Amino acid sequence: MNLDHAIFQDADAARIHLEAQRWPHGPNCPHCGNADATRITKMEGKAHRPGLYNCMECREQFTVTVGTVFERSKIALNKWLLATFLLSSSKKGMSSHQLHRMLGVTYKTAWFMAHRIREAMKEDVKSAGPLGGEGKTVEADETYFGPKDTVKKRTIRGKPSNSSKRSIVALVERGGKARMFHVDRATTASVRDVLVRNADRKSTLFTDESNFYTFTGKEFADHATVKHTGGEYVRYEADRVVHTNTIEGVFSVFKRGMIGVYQHCGEAHLHRYLAEFDFRYNRRTALKVSDNERHDQLLAMIEGKRLTYRRIGEADHA
Numbered sequence: 001m002n003l004d005h006a007i008f009q010d011a012d013a014a015r016i017h018l019e020a021q022r023w024p025h026g027p028n029c030p031h032c033g034n035a036d037a038t039r040i041t042k043m044e045g046k047a048h049r050p051g052l053y054n055c056m057e058c059r060e061q062f063t064v065t066v067g068t069v070f071e072r073s074k075i076a077l078n079k080w081l082l083a084t085f086l087l088s089s090s091k092k093g094m095s096s097h098q099l100h101r102m103l104g105v106t107y108k109t110a111w112f113m114a115h116r117i118r119e120a121m122k123e124d125v126k127s128a129g130p131l132g133g134e135g136k137t138v139e140a141d142e143t144y145f146g147p148k149d150t151v152k153k154r155t156i157r158g159k160p161s162n163s164s165k166r167s168i169v170a171l172v173e174r175g176g177k178a179r180m181f182h183v184d185r186a187t188t189a190s191v192r193d194v195l196v197r198n199a200d201r202k203s204t205l206f207t208d209e210s211n212f213y214t215f216t217g218k219e220f221a222d223h224a225t226v227k228h229t230g231g232e233y234v235r236y237e238a239d240r241v242v243h244t245n246t247i248e249g250v251f252s253v254f255k256r257g258m259i260g261v262y263q264h265c266g267e268a269h270l271h272r273y274l275a276e277f278d279f280r281y282n283r284r285t286a287l288k289v290s291d292n293e294r295h296d297q298l299l300a301m302i303e304g305k306r307l308t309y310r311r312i313g314e315a316d317h318a
């Protein structure tokens with residue numbers, strides 16, 4: 001599917017595509033859950049906007065965007081699909097300036113659309129379940145990126161200290177998915193909180209020698225560390241290779257995207273950018289996910305995540 005495909009050019013084609021994605025077995029009423037095709041009528045004719053349905057169970061009307069991040073948007077649906085496609089297929093993301101030019105909408109609109117799309121990219125951790133498991137390896141690490149909005153810049157020997165930067169804790173299952181979290185401060189407690197809520201304790205845990213992991217590591221089936229301060233990055237053992245290069249690769253794509261593409265990001269929005277990079281990493285080409293499949297998976301995630309202007313500034317620390 002390339003960018004001149006009808007779903008990116010024409011609002012009706014976009015709506016039909018979205019309906020097929022969201023409702024493979026026919027329309028579902030978002031108000032009462034009715035999915036009985038004989039109890040839902042399509043409102044035809046010029047008096048109604050296209051794609052309007054009437055539910056005979058609850059007597060409410062709906063379209064395919066009700067209850068999704070696209071709801072009540074005045075932006076044509078084909079532009080939404082183009083924006084979701086561009087953001088889901090660009091490895092390091094796409095700036096609001098670029099979206100504004102490619103979609104022909106104002107910069108402010110492009111910025112808000114991008115944040116709504118990032119909201120859709122957020123994984124429902126509860127239904128997805130923990131990373132790792134018996135016989136599987138989870139790498140964990142923390143990184144510091146960008147200045148905190150509220151803390152005065154502190155420096156140690158001329159360099160900004162970690163405590164004046166934003167902290168990110170992340171996990172990755174080798175050969176599987178990654179999850180990054182913005183935490184107020186990386187500590188033994190905050191790191192443990194992320195670990196136990198997101199990684200199966202039957203996993204083997206690989207970290208660096210940071211003492212954040214010393215005690216929590218004992219809760220896992222096994223915990224092995226590499227001593228980065230001693231110059232050790234990879235250690236070959238009888239039946240395994242101990243390193244945290246996978247998670248460092250995840251951080252590296254994130255940082256290159258943030259520096260090269262996004263440049264500015266308010267701390268309150270950081271969690272949404274992390275969700276965006278996780279979304280793409282977890283559906284990366286190496287896992288044999290095509291751009292079209294990744295886009296359709298995103299369209300399946302737009303439900304139940306409306307983001308209003310009022311809510312958009314709220315921080316979401318893990």
Ligand SMILES: [Zn+2]
Binds near residue numbers: 029030031034056057
């Ligand atoms: Zn209904």
